[in-house]
Structure formats: C-alpha cells, structure tokens
Amino acid sequence: MGSTTQRIVASITTAIVERRLMPGTKLAEQKIADIFKVSRTVVRQALNQLSRDKLVTLEPARGAFVARPSVEEARQVFEVRNMLESVMVRRLAAGVTPAQVAQLREHLKREQAAVQRTDVSGRTRLLADFHVVLARLLGNEVLADILQDLVSRSSLISLMYQSAHSAEHSFEEHVAIVDALERGDARAAVRLMASHLDHVERNLRLDPRVPDLEAALTAP
Incomplete structure (x- = not known):
C-alpha cells in the first residue's frame, strides 16, 4: 500500500x-x-x-x-530578499576567496546539469540553494537561516511556475553574479543580484487553466 x-x-x-x-x-x-x-x-x-x-x-x-500560493506574499518575500541579498553580495565581493569561488563554481555545475536534464524539482532546489550558499560563505549562520526560510517560502511558487526557459535564465544570471564576485566588483554583484531577483519574481505568473484531471495524471 x-x-x-x-x-x-x-x-x-x-x-x-x-x-x-x-x-x-x-x-x-x-x-x-x-x-x-x-x-x-x-x-x-x-x-x-x-x-x-x-x-x-x-x-x-x-x-x-x-x-x-499567494503571489502577493511571494512579492513581499522577494522585496525582503532583495534588501538582504544586496548587502550580502556586497560584503562577499569584498573578501571572497579562491576556494569559495571554486565552491560556487561547483554548485553552478550541478545547477547546469539539472537544468539540462529538465530535472524540475532538482533544478528548483539547486537554484534556490545558490542563495543560501552565498549566505553561508559569509559565515553568518543567522543570515543563512533567515534566507533559507525566505527561499523556502518562495520555492513552492518557483517550483510551480518557473518554466525551463526561466530556469536556464536564472542559471545564467547566477554565473554572472559569481563572475562579478570573483572580480571583486561589488557594484556589479549588487546590480546583478537585484536584476536576477526581479526577473525571477516577474516570471512567476499564475495561469487560470484547469485541465482535465485524468489527462494530466496519465500523460506520458
């Protein structure tokens, strides 16, 4: 059973x-x-x-x-995330180490693999975890825990509404953020993170279609 x-x-x-x-x-x-x-x-x-x-x-x-899920709640979550993550990447850009950059590159490899094999739940988890990984690199567990909670509150909507195209776009934006961090370019990192979160939020669109239950559950 x-x-x-x-x-x-x-x-x-x-x-x-x-x-x-x-x-x-x-x-x-x-x-x-x-x-x-x-x-x-x-x-x-x-x-x-x-x-x-x-x-x-x-x-x-x-x-x-x-x-x-409430899209309005997601919007509020993204507003708070933008505030926190802008400060986070600015601080990280000022002192990121080669080992930390290598850790981020490894995470990006896993993201790319999940996106390419259309692993919906896997890519959603990895794309969300990227932000928590950034927080943990600062060594601030309180910030990491707060961000984990915020990411979790928005992950269901991302899981349900993020298309393969937008997931690929998110991965590419993560690469650009890591590139800026590696250069120590705080201004670019902050700008790229703000733009990324804005793009993710704008891609969360509700669709009122209600398909046939049997057709949905028995699709090949």
Whole structure:
C-alpha cells in the first residue's frame, strides 16, 4: 500500500511541477482512485502527504485542491530578499576567496546539469540553494537561516511556475553574479543580484487553466 501511495504522490507532484495541474484544480478522491485502481483510503493517504508538503490544500466539506500560493506574499518575500541579498553580495565581493569561488563554481555545475536534464524539482532546489550558499560563505549562520526560510517560502511558487526557459535564465544570471564576485566588483554583484531577483519574481505568473484531471495524471 505504501508504494502505491507514493506512486500517487509522485504522479500528482510531477503533474503540478510540470504545470499539467494548476493551482485551484480540484483533486477528486474517487476519480483519482479510479485512475490508479486503488481505494479512496489510499488516495486520502497520498493527499494528506501532499498537504503536509504544502502542494495540496485540504478544505473541510469541499475536498482537496492543488495549493494556490499567494503571489502577493511571494512579492513581499522577494522585496525582503532583495534588501538582504544586496548587502550580502556586497560584503562577499569584498573578501571572497579562491576556494569559495571554486565552491560556487561547483554548485553552478550541478545547477547546469539539472537544468539540462529538465530535472524540475532538482533544478528548483539547486537554484534556490545558490542563495543560501552565498549566505553561508559569509559565515553568518543567522543570515543563512533567515534566507533559507525566505527561499523556502518562495520555492513552492518557483517550483510551480518557473518554466525551463526561466530556469536556464536564472542559471545564467547566477554565473554572472559569481563572475562579478570573483572580480571583486561589488557594484556589479549588487546590480546583478537585484536584476536576477526581479526577473525571477516577474516570471512567476499564475495561469487560470484547469485541465482535465485524468489527462494530466496519465500523460506520458
């Protein structure tokens, strides 16, 4: 039963991150049970897990729906991130070491690999982790923890709305930021980070389409 539950969780998660199931889509228990030929109890277990992962919202007397993250909240998160990360890269540019640059280059290699193989969840995690890695290079764990929380609060929206094209663009902007840090060019690093966060925020667009549930979950 556990493996069946995980199969349903994986199918719904993939459908969400690949934008085949959009925010607000109703996830009818019986229909999902029919699609996967399982009991509603198994489906309910899967939906409960997805709810804990914040991908699904469970509403009393209404059922389960694909989560509808607040874009306004994301906008506020990006505003705070811009404030913090501008100071962060300015300080980092003043004292980054060759070993730290090498660490960032290694992270960029993993980002590039995830983008090229269209690993949606992997690329989303790595693109987000880049910002936390920068914070940890300063040796300020309080800043790193705060930024981790801010990145986590915006990651669901990035996961759900970032296209492969915008992910590739984010990677390229990360490369430019590291290039500026390696040169010790604080002004360019701050400008590039602000531009990058602005681009990520502007690429988070809601789409009101609600596709057929069975077609989304059984797509090849």
